[in-house]
Each structure stands twice: as structure tokens, then as C-alpha cells.
Amino acid sequence: SQKIEQNSEALNIQEGKTATLTCNYTNYSPAYLQWYRQDPGRGPVFLLLIRENEKEKRKERLKVTFDTTLKQSLFHITASQPADSATYLCAGYDMRFGAGTRLTVKP
Amino acid sequence: GAGVSQSPRYKVAKRGQDVALRCDPISGHVSLFWYQQALGQGPEFLTYFQNEAQLDKSGLPSDRFFAERPEGSVSTLKIQRTQQEDSAVYLCASSPSGTGGLYYGYTFGSGTRLTVV
Numbered sequence: 001s002q003k004i005e006q007n008s009e010a011l012n013i014q015e016g017k018t019a020t021l022t023c024n025y026t027n028y029s030p031a032y033l034q035w036y037r038q039d040p041g042r043g044p045v046f047l048l049l050i051r052e053n054e055k056e057k058r059k060e061r062l063k064v065t066f067d068t069t070l071k072q073s074l075f076h077i078t079a080s081q082p083a084d085s086a087t088y089l090c091a092g093y094d095m096r097f098g099a100g101t102r103l104t105v106k107p
Numbered sequence: 108g109a110g111v112s113q114s115p116r117y118k119v120a121k122r123g124q125d126v127a128l129r130c131d132p133i134s135g136h137v138s139l140f141w142y143q144q145a146l147g148q149g150p151e152f153l154t155y156f157q158n159e160a161q162l163d164k165s166g167l168p169s170d171r172f173f174a175e176r177p178e179g180s181v182s183t184l185k186i187q188r189t190q191q192e193d194s195a196v197y198l199c200a201s202s203p204s205g206t207g208g209l210y211y212g213y214t215f216g217s218g219t220r221l222t223v224v
Contacts, residue, residue: 006149034212043111043198044150046212089149095140095200095213097149 002028006090006098014106019077021101023090026071030092033073035064038087038100047088048075080105109133113199113216120189120223128184128219132201140213141174141184142198150198156182157205189223196220 007022023033032051036044050057050066050073057064063076077084080103087100112131120126132139138157142150143166152166158179167174171189176182186193200213 036212036215041217043200043215043217046214049212095155096152097142099149 004092004098006101008101010102012104019080021075021088023073032093034091035075036089044089082107111201111214111216113219117220123188125187128197130182130199136201136203138202138205139182140200144196191223194223
């Protein structure tokens with residue numbers, strides 16, 4: 001069955017470093033992938049969408065890549081800050097989500 | 108309003124009770140999704156509407172779950188004879204476009220936290 005997988009449940013990094021989160025998809029070819037941020041007690045907030053013909057997309061300190069050969073999207077936060085601590089979710093075009101990666105940025 | 112509104116924010120139900128959860132999407136939004144989110148998990152798809160048409164209900168866990176969007180705007184998720192495993196946060200999301208033409212992602216509500224005791 002079609003599946004979105006996020007490799008790590010939790011990622012801890014030091015402030016100022018680059019956080020890299022992974023999203024893999026299996027058994028389908030999504031026309032695009034989406035990344036959302038979710039804070040405790042809140043609904044997810046849309047961050048970025050990348051289409052399969054776009055290798056890379058940027059928004060401020062965020063960068064997303066889409067590798068159709070590896071069936072993978074990478075989500076990068078550069079110069080990370082404690083305020084970036086949250087759960088980050090990946091979703092396919094069908095709005096099915098992965099389990100999320102909880103990012104903690106330590107000062 | 109400016110965002111997706113869900114009510115009630117919290118609901119405590121006794122096992123066996125019926126509940127109704129409401130979602131007010133952004134005005135004019137065509138697509139509407141419902142999700143169930145357990146603690147520490149990603150949102151699990153329940154059902155999808157395009158206007159008033161329920162195009163996908165494959166995620167509804169049992170026939171106790173029912174969703175409707177009769178006029179293509181407000182949607183209600185109903186759970187009959189609630190059980191403890193129904194305890195979760197129920198999220199609603201809407202978008203101005205269908206999934207095929209999506210450019211700007213979906214807007215989520217803050218969810219309804221259902222606790223079945």
C-alpha cells in the first residue's frame with residue numbers, strides 16, 4: 001500500500017546547526033510532497049510544498065528537496081533556533097501523513 | 108472567520124455515548140479532510156470531501172463513524188456508541204482547491220480533543 005515514512009521519531013540538535021529531516025515514500029509516485037509544523041495542542045501548519053519536477057525549494061531558513069530516484073524528500077532548517085522545536089510532518093498529495101519527527105533545538 | 112474553526116475544543120464522553128464534532132472551514136474552501144491523531148502519532152486520514160461530495164471515506168475505522176458536509180461548507184463528524192479507543196484529537200483541514208491542483212497546502216483547525224471515559 002502507499003506509504004509515507006519519516007525515519008526518526010526524534011532529533012536533538014544544538015542551536016545554530018542545520019537540522020535535516022527525512023521523508024520516504026513507497027508504492028506510489030506523488031506529484032508533490034508537503035511539509036507541516038505541529039506544536040503541542042495545535043493543528044499542523046503548512047510550511048512548504050515541493051513538486052516532483054522541482055529539485056529544491058527554499059523559504060527563509062527552510063529548504064526542501066525532492067529526489068524521485070531515492071523516493072525521498074529532505075527538509076532542512078539552517079541556523080536552527082530553540083523556537084524551531086516542534087514536530088515536523090510530511091504528507092503526500094493524497095494528504096496522508098507520516099508519523100512525524102519531533103525536533104528539539106537546544107540552546 | 109480567518110481560519111478553520113473546530114468545536115468543541117474538548118469533549119468528554121461516557122462510553123456508549125454519541126458525539127458530534129463540528130468543523131467550520133474557511134469560507135469558499137472546496138476540499139475538507141478529517142483526521143484522527145493519537146498522542147505522539149501523525150494525523151491518520153479519516154475522510155475527504157470536495158464540496159458536499161464525500162469522495163473518500165476509506166479511513167473511517169468502523170461504521171460507528173459518520174461524516175457529512177451537506178451544503179459544502181460546515182462539516183460534522185459523528186461517532187456513535189463511543190469506545191475508549193476513540194479517545195484522540197480529531198483534526199479538520201480545508202483548502203481552496205482539490206488535491207490535484209494544490210499550491211498552498213491545507214489550513215488546519217486546532218482540533219477537538221475527545222476523551223471517552
